[in-house]
Amino acid sequence: MPMPALTLLLHSTVLFYSSGNRNNGYAISTPTSEQYRGDGIASRAAGYGISTIRLDGNDVFAVYNATKAAREVCIKESKPVLIEAMTYRIGDHSTSDDSTTYRTTKEVHQFKQDSPITRLNTYLVKNGLWDPDKETAYREGAKRKVLEAFHGAKDRKKPPISDLMTDVYDRMPAHLERQAASMRRHVNMYSEQYPVQDFLEEDKAV
Numbered sequence: 001m002p003m004p005a006l007t008l009l010l011h012s013t014v015l016f017y018s019s020g021n022r023n024n025g026y027a028i029s030t031p032t033s034e035q036y037r038g039d040g041i042a043s044r045a046a047g048y049g050i051s052t053i054r055l056d057g058n059d060v061f062a063v064y065n066a067t068k069a070a071r072e073v074c075i076k077e078s079k080p081v082l083i084e085a086m087t088y089r090i091g092d093h094s095t096s097d098d099s100t101t102y103r104t105t106k107e108v109h110q111f112k113q114d115s116p117i118t119r120l121n122t123y124l125v126k127n128g129l130w131d132p133d134k135e136t137a138y139r140e141g142a143k144r145k146v147l148e149a150f151h152g153a154k155d156r157k158k159p160p161i162s163d164l165m166t167d168v169y170d171r172m173p174a175h176l177e178r179q180a181a182s183m184r185r186h187v188n189m190y191s192e193q194y195p196v197q198d199f200l201e202e203d204k205a206v
Contacts, residue, residue, distance in 0.1 A: 011078040011079060012078075012079075012080055013074040013075060013078055013079070013080070014074065014080040014081075015067070015070055015071060015074050015080070015081055015082075015083070016045070016050075016080060016081070016082040016083070017067075017082075017083050017085070018041045018082065018083065018084045018085070026089055026093070026099075026102075026103070028093045028094075028097060029093070029097070029099070029101070029102040031102075031103075040054065040084055040086075041082070041084045042054040042082065042084040045082035045084075050079075050080050050081065050082050051070075051073060051079065051080075051081045051082070052081065052082040052083070052084065053066055053070070053081075053082075053083055053084070054083075054084040054085075054086065055083065055084070055085055055086070056085075056086060057085030057086050057087030057116070058086075058087055058088075058114055058115060058116040058119055059116070059119070060116055060119075060120050063085060066083055067083060070083055087116070088111040088115075090108055090111060090112050090115060121135070157198060157199055157200045158198055158199045158200065159199070159200060160199060160200050160201065160202050161183070161184075161187060161196075161199050162180060162184070162202060164180075164183070165179065165180045165183075
């Protein structure tokens with residue numbers, strides 16, 4: 001049984017938030033027009049009997065108000081709700097993605113003019129809540145804090161290698177314990193091939 005239907009039957013207070021499918025235009029390089037038939041995600045939720053709303057994902061206030069209302073429905077009525085926020089992915093999908101191979105810069109520029117950051121900035125300036133001087137001061141301050149964090153972190157050692165296996169389960173299952181033991185034996189045997197000095201030792205982790 002699909003998860004949305006299961007959450008409805010179990011009266012689960014789950015808030016599904018969809019902003020990465022039809023909503024941002026692409027699934028990596030595949031445009032949503034080539035992914036499926038039908039009108040987005042909202043219609044699928046309705047088919048399961050789940051309350052749903054589609055909204056302008058570039059409108060900060062619409063997103064906030066809809067999320068707040070959906071949360072109230074989840075809590076007070078003990079049922080799931082789905083929000084489909086329509087937006088557009090301006091940046092590349094990942095560091096290995098070059099989006100210029102499947103879409104034009106003109107297309108990106110067109111949507112960039114209506115990004116949520118641009119739209120909110122325009123609203124704040126128009127209502128006297130923000131101005132260019134504040135914008136400049138904020139950007140300079142944010143950049144300074146980021147650089148300070150970079151400089152403070154670059155000399156710190158990375159977490160223990162074993163942390164690769166400990167961030168999913170509360171109690172590590174047997175098959176992962178075997179994999180972790182195998183990894184430790186491998187790294188210990190070939191330690192000269194790995195930058196082990198850059199990682200915290202197991203007993204020094206905090």
